Amino acid sequence: MEARTVGADAATRTRRTRVDAERNRQRILRVARDLYATAGVDLPLETIARSAGVGIATLYRHFPRGKEQLVAEALVEQASRYLDAARRALAEPDGWVGFTTFVEEICAMQADHLGLADLLAMVLPADEQVEAIRRQANDACVELIDKAKATGELREDFAGEDLLLVLMANAAVLQVTRDAAPNASPRLVSLFLQAVATRAAITPLPAAPSSEQMREAMVRLAGSRGCAAGGGPVRAPG
């Protein structure tokens, strides 16, 4: 599978990889990271390739398994940030504080990086590296939840799957509201945290998005779902 196949006698040991190849590979990864961050993982591969200044074939040469592989390799770093956040939260002495800051942190990370939002809401069955990170993060989350429950401030019937629910809900809200209603996601997260707290204290919410912002977001959703009419992308020829 590797480039340097063994068996050939050591005398003919040629150069390992050409420098332009490695440079292209890094360029693709960097561009993918940047574009995925602002637009999510639904971007066409050709967009990535063109933005990186390479042809589509080069992209496939470096990521033969196609889109899934590129997404995985471009987002491992982000996935690790997710794992790091969980471990950092575990280090926090106060279990409840650790839990709430963790949830706020990962949801803010989703807002900063739509690709991560997508990644956290889906499973890449063929990428062992990302899935290993996810498993470790899941384990950390379970610990985190137990610690928070031990303080008595997280409701007993909270389940690890509820965390996934919030990640999915937040990802969806972000995908729709994007920059049209930046207040939406923090508001959702704050609501969620107050729902899972045993303490009754009603803490103030972040400002709500305006009606215009929500309308704008919902119009865009219709457009991206193929139900556009007015200023949509393409219009009938003649």
Added chain:
Amino acid sequence: MEARTVGADAATRTRRTRVDAERNRQRILRVARDLYATAGVDLPLETIARSAGVGIATLYRHFPRGKEQLVAEALVEQASRYLDAARRALAEPDGWVGFTTFVEEICAMQADHLGLADLLAMVLPADEQVEAIRRQANDACVELIDKAKATGELREDFAGEDLLLVLMANAAVLQVTRDAAPNASPRLVSLFLQAVATRAAITPLPAAPSSEQMREAMVRLAGSRGCAAGGGPVRAPG
């Protein structure tokens, strides 16, 4: 624009519409309603046409503005059910009970009809009928929220836009979990309602989805997002 163009002398006043045309129109609408209910509005128009036993051209003849028009006409009835639910909730004497049952009811309606879930989370700018219903429903929701706040059981800083947020979050969760994790949506809704209540009482949640259910749902999401690998739809030829 109308079929019966004036100007021709009244003697040649022919029949209005052929019966098979009207029959086809109703067939298309019925099929669209059924399929949208179980699969959401992302279905290809050709699927609708084939299931209705008509050609794609017939569909376009009856719905010249394409997908948006079909979606709108197929879902007006569902939109009206949404409006009805809001008005029924307003008739409920207890403002808080009216509010909570309304939220639970519309989220359950979303679960029963994925097309409605999609519709409530987007805006069809070109369809006056659906948008009119939406406006009326919005007005009713505002009243409903005010009534619930008046009882002191709905937090004062709750905004109408929060309702949209829940609709969007619920739609997204439903789209992903579908039948893989039917518990997910009620759980999310229950969490949300407890977040917006001033009363501290921790009421029990519906059962959480299992890890396997959530994993299954997330794998499917990856598949539908073009990040599939194993048993995906199409595979490379040779």
Added chain:
DNA sequence: TCTGTTCCGGAGGAGTGCCTCCGGAAACGG
């Protein structure tokens, strides 16, 4: 510089979805 290996890039096949054109069929009214 020169040669052989490695790598690149665009053309293009395959699949999908929206929408239109046009020959032919079916319904209507007499």
Added chain:
DNA sequence: CCGTTTCCGGAGGCACTCCTCCGGAACAGA
């Protein structure tokens, strides 16, 4: 039963996305 009007259905254009093939360019070492 027949002419006219209306309607139907599939072929196919256009755009998009994933992925592969192959001629030619760029690199590394002598």
